Each structure stands twice: as C-alpha cells, then as structure tokens.
Amino acid sequence: MGEKVLMKGNEAIGEAAIRSGCRHFFGYPITPQTELSAYMVKKMPKIGGVFLQAESEVAAINMVYGAAAAGVRAMTSSSSPGISLKSEGISYLAAGDLPCVIVNIVRGGPGLGGIQPAQSDYFQATRGGGHGDYHLIVLAPNSVQELVYLTADAFNLSDEYRIPVMLLGDGTLGQMMEPVDFDSIPEPVYAEKPWAATGTENKRDKNVIETLFLEATELEERVLEREKKYDVVKEKLQRYEAHNTDDADIIISSYGITSRVVETAVKILRDEGIKAGVIRPITLWPFPEKIYKQVKPKAFLSVEMSTGQMVEDIRLACECSAPVYFCGRTGGVIPTPDEVVQKVKDILKEVK
Amino acid sequence: MENCEVILAGFGGQGILFTGKLLAYAAMLKGKQLSWLPSYGPEMRGGTANCHVIVADEPIGSPIVTKPNILVAMNKPPLDKFEDSVAKNGYIFVDSSLIDRRVERTDVNAVYIDSTRIANEIGNKNLANMVMLGAILKTTEVFSLSEIEETMKKSLPAKRLPLVETNMKAVKEGYDLV
Amino acid sequence: MSKTIYAKPKSLTDTTFRYCPGCSHGIVHKLVCEVIDELDIQGKTIAVEPVGCAVTAHNYFNFDVVQAAHGRAPAVATGIKRSLPDRIVFTYQGDGDLASIGTAETVHSATRGENITVIFINNTIYGMTGGQMAPTSLPGQVTQTSPYGRDTHTQGYPVRICEMLATLDGPSYIARVSTDTVPHIKEAKKAIKKAFENQINGKGFSIVEILSTCPTNWGMSPIEAMKRLQDEMIPYYPLGVYKDVEEVNE
Structure with missing residues (x-):
C-alpha cells in the first residue's frame, strides 16, 4: 500500500x-x-x-x-x-x-x-x-x-x-x-x-x-x-461482497453508501444476538444472482435510498427461496442504522 | 477519548468544514480509520454548514453521524437540532458568544466557550473555530496540540503555511481556557 | 494514346447512389470527395454522417465514417477532433438535423471555433421521413406537416443559419452556395475546398450551406425542382460569403 x-x-x-x-x-x-x-x-x-x-x-x-x-x-x-x-x-x-x-x-x-x-x-x-x-x-x-x-x-x-x-x-x-x-x-x-x-x-x-x-x-x-x-x-463478472451468510436468519442487501448504513446496523444486530448477514452487490449489472441461489436465510431484506428498485432483482435472483422485504428512504433521505435494525426485528417476528 | 463521532455545525464562513478536515487529516496521520462528510448544496453559502467526522479503529460503516459523542455548535440552530441526538456522556461544545441558551440535557458534558469574542480579541473573528478546536482538544484529548500543528503543516497548501502560526495561537487560547 | 480527362474521385466508392433522381446529395457527395482527393487527405479524413437521407453516406464515402444521433454530429465531430487533432473531421448534415434538433450543437461548435468542417444541405424539407416541414421551409411551403402552406403565424419563420452564425466570433468561414447551375456548382466546390483547407490550416469552424433540391418530397420533376431553387430559395437565402476571417484580418 x-x-x-x-x-x-x-x-x-x-x-x-x-x-x-x-x-x-x-x-x-x-x-x-x-x-x-x-x-x-x-x-x-x-x-x-x-x-x-x-x-x-x-x-x-x-x-x-x-x-x-x-x-x-x-x-x-x-x-x-x-x-x-x-x-x-x-x-x-x-x-x-x-x-x-x-x-x-x-x-x-x-x-x-x-x-x-x-x-x-x-x-x-x-x-x-x-x-x-x-x-x-x-x-x-x-x-x-x-x-x-x-x-x-x-x-x-x-x-x-x-x-x-x-x-x-x-x-x-x-x-x-x-x-x-x-x-x-x-x-x-x-x-x-x-x-x-x-x-x-x-x-x-x-x-x-x-x-x-x-x-x-x-x-x-x-x-x-x-x-x-x-x-x-x-x-x-458478477461481483459482490458477502459475510455472515452461513448462519443468517436474514440477509440484508444494499449497495453503495446504503451498504455502509447496513454494516453499522448488522453490527448492532449481531451484538444483540440476531443472525443477520450481508450480500452487497458491487456489479448491479450483471446482478450477482448466483450467490442468492446459494444462501438459505428465512428472509431477504433490500435496503435502498429509493422506493424499492433493487428489491426486484433480489426477488428474481433468489427464486422465491425466502420472502424478500424492502426498507428504504427516498428523496434524498438516508436511512439510519436504527431504522434498519427495527425493520429486521419486525421481519423476524413475521417469518419465525 | 481516541475515537469519536463528531457533528460540527454553524453557518457558512465559520470554518466548520475546515475544522472537520483537520480532525479527519489528523486521524489519517495517526493511521486511524476515518470519514468526513459535509452538508452540501446552496445552503453552503451563508446558510447552515455542517460536517460529520468519524474517527475509529474498525472500518467505518455509515459515515453519517446519528449519535455524536461530540457536538460542536457554533450557532444556535444546530444546538436546537442536534442536542437530543448526542450520545449519553458525550460532549456538547457551545459558542457562548453566539448562543444565548444553556444545554438542557443533564446526561452530557456541556462546555461553553466564548470563542467568537475571544477570536475577535486576538484580532480575527474567523478564528473562532480554532479557539473552539483548542477547547475540544483539551477536553476530549482526541488529538494532542502537536498532532494538530503537524496536521496543519502537512495539509495546508504551501502558500497558506503562514496561517499555521496564527491558527495555532488561537487553538492554544481555547486550549488554555478549559 | 487515350488520355484521362475525367475520373470518379477515389474517395467515392463504386456503389451506385441510391438517392432520388434530381436530388443534390449526389452532386455534393462528389464535390466533397473531389476536394478530399485534391487535398490528398483521404487517409486522414473522418466523416460524421447525420440522421436524414445522408445517413447512408458511408456507402459512398471511401474513408472512415461515424454515424451520429439526430442533430448531434457537431458534438460527435468535436469528440473525434479533440481526440485526433491531426485528422480531418467533417460533418454532413441536412436542415432538420443541423437547424432544428441540432441547433444547440451547431451554434456551440461554431462559437467554440471548433476546428471542423460542416457541410450543410438545405433543401427546405425533411427527406427521409417523407417530406415534413423543416426549420428552413419557406413561408407558404406545402409539406406533409404544413399541408395548407407554412403559416408563419403558427409555424414561425425559416431559420437562416449562415446569417445567424455570422454574428458569432467563433467561426472562421461561413458561405452559402447552390447546386442549381454549373457555375454555382463550381462556386460550391471552391467553398467546400476552402472549408477543408481552413481546417488543415487550423483556422477553426467552417460551414458551407448548400441550397439543394428534393424533387420527390417537393412533388416536382427534377427540372421543376431546380427552377424552384432558383426562383424561391435563392431570393430567400442569398448566396455569398457571410464570414471569412482571413479577409477580415488582411
């Protein structure tokens, strides 16, 4: 370096x-x-x-x-x-x-x-x-x-x-x-x-x-x-970063700056004993669909600064192996780690 | 404290972004993880300006500071806006020359510095940020005086190097106040 | 011993023109290619072709050609010229392309004094799409989209590109020529040659507007079309040199 x-x-x-x-x-x-x-x-x-x-x-x-x-x-x-x-x-x-x-x-x-x-x-x-x-x-x-x-x-x-x-x-x-x-x-x-x-x-x-x-x-x-x-x-060319996916009850996907918010949220979740994992697409096209077929969480969550766009690619990629949820803010508002944490807790109540 | 999550805020022209950059640069020289995020847009010119600085050992997740352990309010609107978000036992630095109210929270450390007045006294109101920086350094020990001086020398462009002495004089004023 | 007194320029391919009978594109293509041969720049030339009938120009031009989006030829030419400053880059555009959808690109490449050559075919009509009103259609002109004649109250007036660009400091050479008679065609070739020479000499933006015919979409025979060009177009679009920086400087 x-x-x-x-x-x-x-x-x-x-x-x-x-x-x-x-x-x-x-x-x-x-x-x-x-x-x-x-x-x-x-x-x-x-x-x-x-x-x-x-x-x-x-x-x-x-x-x-x-x-x-x-x-x-x-x-x-x-x-x-x-x-x-x-x-x-x-x-x-x-x-x-x-x-x-x-x-x-x-x-x-x-x-x-x-x-x-x-x-x-x-x-x-x-x-x-x-x-x-x-x-x-x-x-x-x-x-x-x-x-x-x-x-x-x-x-x-x-x-x-x-x-x-x-x-x-x-x-x-x-x-x-x-x-x-x-x-x-x-x-x-x-x-x-x-x-x-x-x-x-x-x-x-x-x-x-x-x-x-x-x-x-x-x-x-x-x-x-x-x-x-x-x-x-x-x-x-499918590129992504993934971690904590093996034992994950929920896998959170996000890209760009939102993935940094998600990293903070996942740290909080893991500290609380909640099994959250991460797949972060780096290539949005081609979408890294292969990895979504290899993981077995109870739910997927897409976090975006939009009203839900990448969430559709996750649904296509995971082929209905688990429900795919969305959490996001739009118009220039950045979601907070707390919002993501709360959404994950709500989802896990539903899918348990 | 070695690591921190800082919101610096005031109005455009108070050197808010510059102060944040000094903290960020100092962190980089120390081999720390860091991020510096400014507010941007038309409000930069004369309106409110703020920046978020994170200094950490681990890779930084969100660069957006939502629970600062240091809030620096160089005028009143940011104190009103961010006081509630400050982490418990965190610090709130208040420019008491320009802010006429006290911090309401009792679970944080409030530090009142008459920085704009002091800066005027030493000849340049634009140095209020440096006076405040001195107070922050002394109170939180996030960086030492010599680390900040080194940072100024390394980060300022050559033609602005004479400013190091002026800036450091103001930093020391603030440092000695606390 | 036989002697060659005329030959097709080598910058033109052997492909037979598919343009309509009486259309001026064939004449102008040949003039441009003759000039390129005479200046010996065939291997250095890159043409930017428009959207319009001349979108097929690459079938006839025997040098590199880049096809641009509608109206964007001067921007594309700018990108090429700024990348390969020692190459000769010209655009070949019709009136819809240059004077309507591409007006901004035309004006700004001109005002930048971009060192390119622009060949502008003004035949007062959209040819390729089947004869709609062009920015240069004359008042009263009947087209598919001005079936009762161009009504200046609702459809405005024709754009005179040469006159408009001549108000700018950027261009070095602006001329309007015609293809209606042999003397005019000779004048046209001279103007085209100058526009290319200017580029070779680094003088900047040169444009030659060529009054042209479109018998098919005008609903006329080639001879009638030529007469319309003379009787109606030339009075509205006076021929001549509108700017020549060399002359100003001397």
Missing part, C-alpha cells in the same frame, strides 16, 4: 480516471458531481488531456461518443437529471459497441428532484435508460477507495467488452472524504481497437461506426450478437 491521501469521492474518481489513461473528459455542471469536473479541468491541461465543458449533457455524451469512436478513453459525469439527458447518447454508445465510462452521482428524483443523495436511478442504470435492447456494466462502489478501484476497473472492462460502463455513486460518496491509496489501483489494460474511426491512412479498409440497420433481420443479428457478449459478462 502506498501513501494515503485524504480526498473527496468526486475528486478521487477524477484522479483514478487520469491514472487509468483517460485524457478526454466532457462535462456539464450539475450538483452533486461538480468537484469531478472541477478536478478534471485543473488537471487535464497539465497532462496534455482534454477537458471540455459542453453546451449540454446531450452534447457532452455525444462528444464522448466521438472520442470513443476515435479510440481514446473518454469519460463524462453527471447526476440524475443529466443522465436522463445523456440516455439518448448512451443508447447509441451501446449500439456502436463503444467503450467509455459514465459517472452518475445520483440525487433525488424524479424531475429536478433534489440535490441530496439517492439511489432512485437503479432501474435507469440497470435496465437501460435509453431505448433498445442493451445493457451497461454498472458498478456500485461504497467507499472512496472503492470508487478509485472501480473507476480503474470501469475503463478496463469497457475496453475489454466494448460495453459502456456506468459508475453509480450518490451525493454522499461524491462529497465525503476518506483516505485513499492510488498506488494499489488496477493497471490500465489497453485493448486493441482496430474498429476505431481514426482515418485509414490509406492502409486499411474504411471503418464505419453505425447504429442504423434498416433490414430487420440484420438488426436482429447484431442485437443477438451483442446479447451473446452480455451472456459472457453475466457469467464472468
């Missing part, structure tokens, strides 16, 4: 992206991700990189599309309302099989919503958000250190699979400071990009990045080809 620095989550993403070889960042201001853009605009000129404040989120994501088509590591970041605007471009990036990293520091919604932390964009992130049959790889860190690791992973995975990767944080993770070590982050693994539109130099046939296929059978073929890739990702 190298020397630790104290850094805000948003800034740490920026530094990790730069260390991962990202030299092209296209942004548009929105709270609560602004520090990431601010970090990038200071750093990029010093290292020969590009920071561009676009005229809109729509333009920013399309600049990413252009940069990704040209074969470079490109990134954009925003928060919920801005991600809705970017969703058009994200669909095109997915359709063009273009690698890039999109950061969503989620705030309360719908509409303008609020600026406090939320997790109500889970469906948007994991189900698409834009139109068409596609997925993003969605990574959900729960600490500043993990933000850094997963930013590095995001670039590598995106290059490897040619799938856009979304880093899903929230206002709390973006704003909080924790010590972080950059020396231990994964090294950039650069993929060959023979498909990129870089100019033929009269040495190869032309490359075309296209997403329009007017022949239905041709489009179907392309979509199914991509689906095969998704199957590989689903098989190989």
